[in-house]
Amino acid sequence: MRKIAVRIDDISPDMDWERFRRFEELLARYRIRPLIGLIPDNLDRTVGSGKAMPEAEYRAWLEEKRREGWLFALHGWHHRYRTKQRGIFPLNPFSEFAGLPFMMQRSMIAKGKEKLARLGAETDIFMAPGHSFDKNTLRALKECGFRYITDGYGDAPYIREELVFLPISLLRSAELKRRSGVSCFVVHTAELTDAELEEYERLFSSQRSRFIDYRRLLRIKPRKRGLFGNTAEYLLALAKGLAGSLSGGGTKGSEAAERTERKERGAGDA
Numbered sequence: 507m508r509k510i511a512v513r514i515d516d517i518s519p520d521m522d523w524e525r526f527r528r529f530e531e532l533l534a535r536y537r538i539r540p541l542i543g544l545i546p547d548n549l550d551r552t553v554g555s556g557k558a559m560p561e562a563e564y565r566a567w568l569e570e571k572r573r574e575g576w577l578f579a580l581h582g583w584h585h586r587y588r589t590k591q592r593g594i595f596p597l598n599p600f601s602e603f604a605g606l607p608f609m610m611q612r613s614m615i616a617k618g619k620e621k622l623a624r625l626g627a628e629t630d631i632f633m634a635p636g637h638s639f640d641k642n643t644l645r646a647l648k649e650c651g652f653r654y655i656t657d658g659y660g661d662a663p664y665i666r667e668e669l670v671f672l673p674i675s676l677l678r679s680a681e682l683k684r685r686s687g688v689s690c691f692v693v694h695t696a697e698l699t700d701a702e703l704e705e706y707e708r709l710f711s712s713q714r715s716r717f718i719d720y721r722r723l724l725r726i727k728p729r730k731r732g733l734f735g736n737t738a739e740y741l742l743a744l745a746k747g748l749a750g751s752l753s754g755g756g757t758k759g760s761e762a763a764e765r766t767e768r769k770e771r772g773a774g775d776a
Contacts, residue, residue, distance in 0.1 A: 520554035543581030543633035546621035579633040601638035612646040661687030
């Protein structure tokens with residue numbers, strides 16, 4: 507039976523906490539411990555409400571989640587798209603990182619990691635806004651002490667550029683039909699409808715044995731993967747991204763092309 511972990515994107519002190527709490531309650535009820543992507547310095551008003559949880563309260567909440575077994579990932583820096591580059595996992599034609607000079611990317615990643623450390627949320631897992639990154643991003647991540655990236659396609663963790671990639675789902679319905687391997691559902695709680703929340707509850711209830719704590723992915727020995735696998739992944743991600751942008755499907759069309767590139771880059775994006 508295919509095992510599935512959960513990751514939640516776009517966590518920041520000024521996120522939609524009411525909508526998040528509803529999904530958090532589901533996870534607690536079914537004892538599923540996810541990976542959450544923390545935005546260190548959110549400048550994306552389409553993600554944040556502008557009214558932030560006080561830092562002391564946010565720090566206490568992070569500590570509570572850490573004790574419960576939740577894992578943290580660095581989810582970019584400002585969560586703002588800067589380029590129109592697809593990168594090497596081309597689900598979306600925009601990026602906070604891909605296409606920027608190496609030293610700029612390294613600085614953004616280092617500042618983000620430092621900010622999370624000050625909040626007591628140290629991590630060596632990276633979650634790219636928009637799923638977009640390039641080879642300079644990978645080089646910068648290695649120099650900043652990261653070991654994992656939560657992205658890519660496959661049935662198990664794999665090694666690329668000396669980093670371990672923890673794959674995400676290609677299509678949720680297809681993942682539920684697979685009989686082996688592991689994958690991860692990508693969730694943006696602020697964009698979940700009531701119907702989608704109800705569907706997740708039905709899924710967790712009826713197929714609880716499929717769902718695993720995210721940290722179990724880190725215990726799986728990663729496979730080595732070469733040029734053929736990387737090329738196949740690139741083409742698959744590109745095809746899915748293009749199809750999603752036309753249909754609104756995909757990893758929800760890559761989250762509906764990241765909510766139409768965050769209202770056409772109007773607030774900050776990603």
